[in-house]
Amino acid sequence: MRRKSPYNAVNGAIVKALQDIAGRKNVLVDAEALEPYTHDEVVDLRADPEVVVRVTSAEQVAEVFKLAQRERIPVTPRGAGYGLSGGAVPVHGGIVLSTEKMNRILEIDKENLMVTAEPGVITGDLHRAVEEEGLFYPPDPASLDSCTLGGNIAEGAGGPRAVKYGVTQDYVRGLEAVLPSGQIVHMGGKRVKDVTGYNLIQLLIGSEGTLAVVTKIILRLLPLPRYRVDLLVPFNDFGSAAQTVSDIIERRIVPATIEFMEQDSLLAVERLLGRELPFREVAAQLLIQVDGNLQETLEAEYEAVAEVCLDNGALDVLVAKDSRTRDRLWEARRLIIDALNNESPLNHMEDVVVPRAQLPTLLEGIQDIADRLGVRIVSFGHAGDGNVHVNVLKDDLSQDCWQAIVPQASEALYRLAISLGGTITGEHGIGVTRRPYLPLALDETQIAIMRGIRQVFDPNRILNPGKIFP
Numbered sequence: 335m336r337r338k339s340p341y342n343a344v345n346g347a348i349v350k351a352l353q354d355i356a357g358r359k360n361v362l363v364d365a366e367a368l369e370p371y372t373h374d375e376v377v378d379l380r381a382d383p384e385v386v387v388r389v390t391s392a393e394q395v396a397e398v399f400k401l402a403q404r405e406r407i408p409v410t411p412r413g414a415g416y417g418l419s420g421g422a423v424p425v426h427g428g429i430v431l432s433t434e435k436m437n438r439i440l441e442i443d444k445e446n447l448m449v450t451a452e453p454g455v456i457t458g459d460l461h462r463a464v465e466e467e468g469l470f471y472p473p474d475p476a477s478l479d480s481c482t483l484g485g486n487i488a489e490g491a492g493g494p495r496a497v498k499y500g501v502t503q504d505y506v507r508g509l510e511a512v513l514p515s516g517q518i519v520h521m522g523g524k525r526v527k528d529v530t531g532y533n534l535i536q537l538l539i540g541s542e543g544t545l546a547v548v549t550k551i552i553l554r555l556l557p558l559p560r561y562r563v564d565l566l567v568p569f570n571d572f573g574s575a576a577q578t579v580s581d582i583i584e585r586r587i588v589p590a591t592i593e594f595m596e597q598d599s600l601l602a603v604e605r606l607l608g609r610e611l612p613f614r615e616v617a618a619q620l621l622i623q624v625d626g627n628l629q630e631t632l633e634a635e636y637e638a639v640a641e642v643c644l645d646n647g648a649l650d651v652l653v654a655k656d657s658r659t660r661d662r663l664w665e666a667r668r669l670i671i672d673a674l675n676n677e678s679p680l681n682h683m684e685d686v687v688v689p690r691a692q693l694p695t696l697l698e699g700i701q702d703i704a705d706r707l708g709v710r711i712v713s714f715g716h717a718g719d720g721n722v723h724v725n726v727l728k729d730d731l732s733q734d735c736w737q738a739i740v741p742q743a744s745e746a747l748y749r750l751a752i753s754l755g756g757t758i759t760g761e762h763g764i765g766v767t768r769r770p771y772l773p774l775a776l777d778e779t780q781i782a783i784m785r786g787i788r789q790v791f792d793p794n795r796i797l798n799p800g801k802i803f804p
């Protein structure tokens with residue numbers, strides 16, 4: 335027997351009401367126009383929205399919520415749809431609320447080192463705008479030229495520079511958000527300090543669009559570091575590469591990034607590009623960036639980093655001091671996801687995280703899982719944070735075999751990460767894909783507290799249902 339949906343269907347009157355709120359051209363109903371909103375970047379996960387509304391203000395979001403409450407229609411917020419856990423996929427249909435048109439940078443405040451922006455601003459555009467003023471917004475998800483600030487906040491996004499500079503949650507100082515009730519709330523501001531009551535800003539960060547829709551964002555900025563040097567370092571075995579990461583930090587040097595790429599991922603990039611990359615025969619490479627304001631200090635730091643690498647068996651250290659060479663060194667890292675999609679259109683990405691020192695054990699364990707299940711697993715990612723992107727590839731496995739292997743591989747990987755003091759996702763979130771596994775990572779009490787918080791924000795469950803909780 336089919337379970338009755340707790341929600342009503344969108345009808346012509348609701349579409350008309352949305353058109354009155356956001357304007358006719360901002361309400362999409364044709365199948366062709368809706369198609370881009372049926373998925374994010376999770377391979378093989380799709381659901382149809384009944385209508386998309388492209389809002390342009392907090393007041394419009396509030397009106398959409400009031401309508402959705404009255405009519406009992408689910409609302410799924412969406413930034414750019416570049417998520418990797420299905421957060422923006424409307425699994426219960428209803429309204430997709432897109433912030434793509436709220437894309438203005440409202441103010442760069444050089445006196446307070448803060449920027450105020452709308453949620454639909456593309457992260458890379460914000461980077462470029464503040465860098466023109468000699469300022470720096472460090473969080474740099476690899477998807478930065480596509481994803482939005484609102485999506486970054488909802489997912490608590492990280493990126494390669496997390497090693498030294500932290501992640502999105504370390505930069506958000508103020509938020510305007512609209513609650514499912516339609517109330518508009520202003521939290522925080524351009525203040526460096528604030529301990530007034532519970533920290534609601536941090537509660538919204540990483541809440542995956544299940545508590546409120548963020549409509550304005552105040553971010554803390556840093557002065558742009560004056561110098562950067564990038565190092566590409568090949569190793570003959572990935573245990574040595576992983577050990578090098580811990581050894582660098584133990585020397586009390588904190589690079590801006592330490593990225594890890596194993597040979598299989600680099601060979602996939604070669605096949606995508608149709609040409610050879612440097613050090614193609616090695617088992618693993620580290621891509622390390624050091625930055626700072628004093629050239630002498632920086633040189634001493636990168637020389638010390640190179641020394642640690644060579645002491646750990648690095649075969650060479652390629653150094654890039656200008657942007658052309660730097661782009662060449664980073665080219666392969668940036669193309670890995672595309673290359674793996676090209677290699678095996680059906681693939682499954684996990685993003686487990688462990689304490690940095692456990693990285694060698696994690697990588698060994700991943701290899702064991704691949705051997706045991708007889709599946710190809712390719713790893714790369716943010717070694718400096720202990721956060722590894724683990725890609726299970728279908729290649730030429732049968733569909734039945736693939737469907738049986740993915741949950742086994744995911745669960746084995748989660749259990750491994752947890753046993754090493756880590757957890758099941760470092761930056762991509764729970765969304766739809768990791769929902770069944772939340773109880774592996776959190777105990778009943780924590781899940782009950784989280785459910786209670788959601789109940790306070792959204793007692794009628796109209797906001798992004800079907801996410802996070804099993």
Ligand SMILES: Cc1cc2nc3c(=O)[nH]c(=O)nc-3n(C[C@H](O)[C@H](O)[C@H](O)COP(=O)(O)OP(=O)(O)OC[C@H]3O[C@@H](n4cnc5c(N)ncnc54)[C@H](O)[C@@H]3O)c2cc1C
Pocket residue numbers: 374375410411412413414415416417418420421422433453474475476477480481482483484485486487488489490491492493494542543544546547548549671761762798
């Ligand atoms: C090639 C590639 C590389 C990636 N690299 C990284 C990386 O290095 N680090 C990293 O952390 N992630 C990475 N990601 C994942 C993804 O880019 C991030 O999760 C990003 O933050 C998603 O932003 P988005 O605008 O695309 O959000 P969407 O996918 O549109 O939405 C993501 C979630 O945010 C919610 N949401 C969106 N806007 C709002 C809002 N205004 N208010 C409330 N909720 C909202 C949605 O409901 C959904 O739950 C990568 C993805 C790809 C495809």
